[in-house]
Amino acid sequence: MTKLLELKSVYAGYDNKIVLRDVDLIVKKNDFIGIIGPNGGGKTTLLKVILGLIKPIEGSIKFNNIDDNLIGYLPQINTIDRKFPISVREVILSGLMSHKKLFGRYQSEDKRKAKELMEQMGILHLKNKNIGELSGGQLQRVFLCRAIISNPQILILDEPDTYVDSHFEMELYGVLDKLNEHMAIILVSHDIGTISSHVKTIACVNGSLCYHDSNIINQEQLKTYNCPIDLITHGDVPHRVLKKH
Amino acid sequence: MNEIIDILSYNFFQNAIGAAILASISCGIIGTYIVARRIVFISGGITHASFGGIGIAWFLGLNPILGAAIFGVFSALGIEWVSKKTDVRQDSVIGILWALGMALGIIFIYMTPGYAPNLMSFLFGSILTVSSLDLYLLSALSVLTISVFALMMRPIVYVAFDETYAQTHKAPVQFLNYLMIALVALAIVLNIKVVGIILVISFLTIPQTIANMFTQDFGKMIIGAITFGIIGSLLGLFMAYKLNVPSGATIIFSFVILFIIAKIVQLSLLKLSRKVDE
Ligand SMILES: Nc1ncnc2c1ncn2[C@@H]1O[C@H](COP(=O)(O)OP(=O)(O)OP(=O)(O)O)[C@@H](O)[C@H]1O
Ligand SMILES: [Mg+2]
Numbered sequence: 001m002t003k004l005l006e007l008k009s010v011y012a013g014y015d016n017k018i019v020l021r022d023v024d025l026i027v028k029k030n031d032f033i034g035i036i037g038p039n040g041g042g043k044t045t046l047l048k049v050i051l052g053l054i055k056p057i058e059g060s061i062k063f064n065n066i067d068d069n070l071i072g073y074l075p076q077i078n079t080i081d082r083k084f085p086i087s088v089r090e091v092i093l094s095g096l097m098s099h100k101k102l103f104g105r106y107q108s109e110d111k112r113k114a115k116e117l118m119e120q121m122g123i124l125h126l127k128n129k130n131i132g133e134l135s136g137g138q139l140q141r142v143f144l145c146r147a148i149i150s151n152p153q154i155l156i157l158d159e160p161d162t163y164v165d166s167h168f169e170m171e172l173y174g175v176l177d178k179l180n181e182h183m184a185i186i187l188v189s190h191d192i193g194t195i196s197s198h199v200k201t202i203a204c205v206n207g208s209l210c211y212h213d214s215n216i217i218n219q220e221q222l223k224t225y226n227c228p229i230d231l232i233t234h235g236d237v238p239h240r241v242l243k244k245h
Numbered sequence: 246m247n248e249i250i251d252i253l254s255y256n257f258f259q260n261a262i263g264a265a266i267l268a269s270i271s272c273g274i275i276g277t278y279i280v281a282r283r284i285v286f287i288s289g290g291i292t293h294a295s296f297g298g299i300g301i302a303w304f305l306g307l308n309p310i311l312g313a314a315i316f317g318v319f320s321a322l323g324i325e326w327v328s329k330k331t332d333v334r335q336d337s338v339i340g341i342l343w344a345l346g347m348a349l350g351i352i353f354i355y356m357t358p359g360y361a362p363n364l365m366s367f368l369f370g371s372i373l374t375v376s377s378l379d380l381y382l383l384s385a386l387s388v389l390t391i392s393v394f395a396l397m398m399r400p401i402v403y404v405a406f407d408e409t410y411a412q413t414h415k416a417p418v419q420f421l422n423y424l425m426i427a428l429v430a431l432a433i434v435l436n437i438k439v440v441g442i443i444l445v446i447s448f449l450t451i452p453q454t455i456a457n458m459f460t461q462d463f464g465k466m467i468i469g470a471i472t473f474g475i476i477g478s479l480l481g482l483f484m485a486y487k488l489n490v491p492s493g494a495t496i497i498f499s500f501v502i503l504f505i506i507a508k509i510v511q512l513s514l515l516k517l518s519r520k521v522d523e
Contacts, residue, residue: 075409075410079409085462087461090402094403097411097414098414130461130462132461
């Protein structure tokens with residue numbers, strides 16, 4: 001299958017602090033990779049390296065026949081200013097920024113696409129609201145719309161399930177499953193129980209990255225992957241964990 | 246009434262009206278950016294740093310506004326650079342620059358032989374004595390800010406709103422940040438003549454705050470801020486003429502009155518809409 005992206009022995013971090021060591025990762029078309037790992041393990045850092053926000057100290061990142069503008073991104077807990085004077089619709093349209101160049105204007109096609117997405121996410125009635133008037137979950141949906149409006153080849157989601165109620169969480173994964181038909185998805189989540197029934201493969205990130213070529217994982221494997229997180233047991237057999245329920 | 250028509254025929258008064266309108270345009274646009282991005286403190290720092298430029302230019306016998314412009318723009322670019330490239334806390338840098346500018350200004354003005362008659366006008370503004378050069382500069386500034394925003398308002402707003410996200414879209418984040426901070430500095434410096442160093446920051450924030458009571462949209466906030474800016478500065482201008490006091494004080498005083506009226510209107514609108522809901 002087509003390789004979209006390849007990381008080879010990447011080292012990355014901040015200032016003098018190395019967070020990621022010797023990370024290898026290949027992202028192919030139609031991949032759905034779940035990234036798990038403890039707080040501070042380097043998940044967000046890995047995503048930022050892929051997005052080009054952090055330059056790796058060593059190692060290489062290669063994009064294969066992908067327009068590198070075409071990565072959709074939903075950031076973790078929003079560091080944005082909620083009082084900023086900008087409307088829901090405008091935030092979503094800003095996902096088309098790279099297509100518009102510096103002086104570009106929006107076409108009716110763009111606006112139709114934004115409307116369609118808002119409808120799909122159940123936020124159409126909020127379209128002219130200021131982002132300060134939304135709840136956390138509603139805002140998360142807005143950011144999801146912004147991430148996918150450009151129809152990217154790779155979609156990167158940093159904990160999209162925080163703030164979101166269980167009803168929308170179901171819908172969210174439904175949407176992602178459908179999107180996955182034509183784009184690769186990389187998703188960070190702490191809710192391993194839920195993601196493992198949707199992702200295809202799992203990567204454990206804790207300083208280094210261990211790739212697990214299946215969506216079933218158990219406590220012993222996590223231990224060998226140096227990934228100290230507890231799995232909530234879903235099956236009847238303790239320690240034999242996580243598959244569709 | 247006759248008196249108003251009379252003074253309107255004076256050249257200096259027409260200049261003053263022109264300056265008030267032009268100041269409202271540049272301050273309305275740039276101030277909206279300042280308020281939305283919460284860089285009021287940075288702007289205060291740039292304002293006071295530019296006083297150093299005024300002092301040095303004075304000492305060298307150059308045009309003080311030119312000195313202020315050079316000093317202001319370089320301080321602004323410096324603040325942006327320092328806060329992006331080093332891990333020094335931005336507000337400490339601004340605090341130092343703020344004080345340094347004022348200190349340099351005072352030192353050089355006192356070292357200049359003779360009396361400094363115009364000093365008060367730099368501190369408190371003197372809209373009734375704007376020269377045609379001031380008007381040309383203010384017009385150029387308005388044209389520049391209007392063109393920049395007409396062409397690039399979207400990317401400017403997106404970068405201001407979520408810089409990291411804009412970066413993932415390969416937006417020219419650095420270029421826009423430097424461009425905007427330089428424009429902020431120019432807007433401050435060129436409007437010093439109208440409202441003075443001490444009060445220019447209010448011209449960049451009070452009309453915006455009033456507009457923000459009624460709209461949350463960046464573009465509409467600009468229009469609102471310009472409108473309130475024109476109303477307040479014209480009121481202030483007449484007051485300055487009548488009472489013979491520095492225009493900076495009267496203009497800001499008018500803004501505060503407008504602010505209070507707007508607050509009352511806003512509260513009654515809120516009450517009304519609540520009643521309708523019931
Ligand atoms: N901007 C930054 N400057 C310096 N160090 C940072 C910065 N951001 C993160 N770090 C450090 O890098 C390490 C990895 O952080 P990262 O955000 O990648 O973790 P994470 O796996 O996403 O954690 P979480 O589950 O809490 O989101 C942490 O030890 C953190 O302290
Ligand atoms: Mg994280």
